[in-house]
Amino acid sequence: MGSATIMRTDQDIQADVLDELTWEPRVQPHEIGVTVTEGVVTLTGWVDGYAKKWAAERAAHRVPRVRAVANDLAVRLPTSARRTDQEVATAVVRALEWDAFVAVEDLDVTVADGWVTLRGQVEWEYQRRAADRAVRQLTGVRGVSNGIAVRPRTTPPGPEVAAGIRRALERGGLADAVPLSVDVYGDTVVLNGVVRSTTQREEAERVAWSAPGVTEVHNRLVVGTTPAG
Known part of the structure; x- marks a missing residue:
């Protein structure tokens, strides 16, 4: 059954x-x-x-x-979209230079058979994602491995950051719609609970990454059906 x-x-x-x-x-x-x-x-x-x-x-x-x-x-790239690795690497560097959120001098770019690997450090998660977004649309790119690490300059106090994340979730309507718990251990945020879709799961993680000083987010939210109240 x-x-x-x-x-x-x-x-x-x-x-x-x-x-x-x-x-x-x-x-x-x-x-x-x-x-x-x-x-x-x-x-x-x-x-x-x-x-x-x-x-x-x-x-x-x-x-x-x-x-x-x-x-x-x-x-499978069509003939018109094929580029040498050198051409792809040059395009990647230029795209990162044009992105105001990314400091290209802090990143290392490697291209092998059209696959782009990004390494280095940024202060915020949105910068790591911006680098990925700038690269994945380029002609000749077959894939992207984002190995950029988030290394903020400040260390967040746990209780204040947890409360800030909860308020941000409430503003976005997430905390009201689904039962979530937010715990902060040093510079690591742990999310637990049940959400209705992967979109909600990703939005909760984005909110957690937006807190100052966060270097890691453990997203343990699961997609399911919340019990009726």
């Missing part, structure tokens, strides 16, 4: 993911296969750019009840 319920739920999620891919203008849904097992979505097939692979992954994450996404899409 239980397995039948899971199967129906997985079929619903699969249909919703396929519909979401159809509405995502950056991808061609007929190129992407979707399977779902106990709320975990697997994307298969191939796309002609890393930006499309990322867009498909984000589309799947937007669907409620998706617990995780395994992105097995392969990137």
Whole structure:
């Protein structure tokens, strides 16, 4: 009986993911296969750019009840989009130089067969994500490994930071909608609780990373159904 319920739920999620891919203008849904097992979505097939692979992954994450996404899409660049590693590396450095949030001199860039690896240190998590965002859209990029570490200049006092994160969650409506707990141990934030979608899970993590001095976030939030009040 239980397995039948899971199967129906997985079929619903699969249909919703396929519909979401159809509405995502950056991808061609007929190129992407979707399977779902106990709320975990697997994307298969191939796309002609890393930006499309990322867009498909984000589309799947937007669907409620998706617990995780395994992105097995392969990137096959068309001839017109192929670049040498030197050309890709040059484009990456220029993109980072143009991004006001990223200090390119603090980063190391390596390109191998179109795959970009970023290393170095930044003060805030939004800078780490900005570097990733600046690179993944470039022509010739087949993938990105973001090894940038967050090293803030200040160390946060636990109680004040935890309270600040809770207030930020409340402003965004997350704390009212779902039961969350926020604990701070030194410069590490731990989130626990149940959320309704991966979008809520990611937004709670973004809020936690926005606290001053945070170097690590353990996101233990799970996607599920909250009990009725």
